[in-house]
Amino acid sequence: TDFFYLSKSSVDWNCILIEIEKPQSKYFKDDASTNFHPDFHTALEQINRWRAWFSNEPNRNGFVNGTISLLRGPGHWMWQNPCYIKYVLVHGRRTEFEGNEIRRRLISGQERDDFHILSYDSLVESLHSKGELYMARRKNEHIEVLSERFISEGLLSSIDPSYLKITDELRKSALDHKESWHEYSLLGRCLALENALPKIGSLRVRADAPIAEG
Known part of the structure; x- marks a missing residue:
């Protein structure tokens, strides 16, 4: 596909x-x-x-x-x-x-x-009116999010953070947009991404690396 x-x-x-x-x-x-x-x-x-x-x-x-x-x-x-x-x-x-x-x-x-x-x-x-999406790939036991700009919380807060890796640029962008976070954890005590982001692994993407893998 x-x-x-x-x-x-x-x-x-x-x-x-x-x-x-x-x-x-x-x-x-x-x-x-x-x-x-x-x-x-x-x-x-x-x-x-x-x-x-x-x-x-x-x-x-x-x-x-x-x-x-x-x-x-x-x-x-x-x-x-x-x-x-x-x-x-x-x-x-x-x-x-x-x-x-x-x-x-x-x-x-x-x-x-x-x-x-x-x-x-x-x-x-x-x-031009369609929503932007994250670009990601499955690699071994992780999902690597290749996008560098924060779009929404959905992907980052709904998946077990131990299975995710993101770029440093995306991590910084997410923190820069913290005022837009609105999804809370199941217990409702804190923002879901506030708890998940520190647990998400870091991804190093080479400049010549493919955007997606077949």
């Missing part, structure tokens, strides 16, 4: 796997065709491979209770909430099907309740 993100509600977790193809990838063979291009077939096949992999119960359990377990917070009251695997394909440009109802239906016909297809146009629309 190219990207993965985890969202939560009070009743469940949604594990979203995202496959990003090239903006120039084609949906259809030519301007007049309603036959899918090999580019699109290949992208759909990748989604089906993921689906087949997750249909194997040991694989699914290993991912949910192993790979992303730190993000779900073992011991947290939401740990037992069900996890749903979902898929997103980002592929091509809207101009290939815009104004053509047949083509639009052929593409949407490939979608499922757990699978959505987006064009690059949809991906970047209103990008």
Whole structure:
């Protein structure tokens, strides 16, 4: 997968796997065709491979209770909430099907309740208004947060600090924004991040290090 993100509600977790193809990838063979291009077939096949992999119960359990377990917070009251695997394909440009109802239906016909297809146009629309996210990677038994600017408390205060590593820049930025902290510990005696931040490990990132690992 190219990207993965985890969202939560009070009743469940949604594990979203995202496959990003090239903006120039084609949906259809030519301007007049309603036959899918090999580019699109290949992208759909990748989604089906993921689906087949997750249909194997040991694989699914290993991912949910192993790979992303730190993000779900073992011991947290939401740990037992069900996890749903979902898929997103980002592929091509809207101009290939815009104004053509047949083509639009052929593409949407490939979608499922757990699978959505987006064009690059949809991906970047209103990008300026979308919230900023932390960039992180799982490395061995730790989650390394590579971002240098404090965005919010969520990630830093909800995960066991012994499993986290952050850059010195992010630590300083978090302290500089202490007036914006508002999440309290379960006992309500202190701010959650006030207790967690000193326990979070330090991360040294080389200038030539990759932003993310596959």
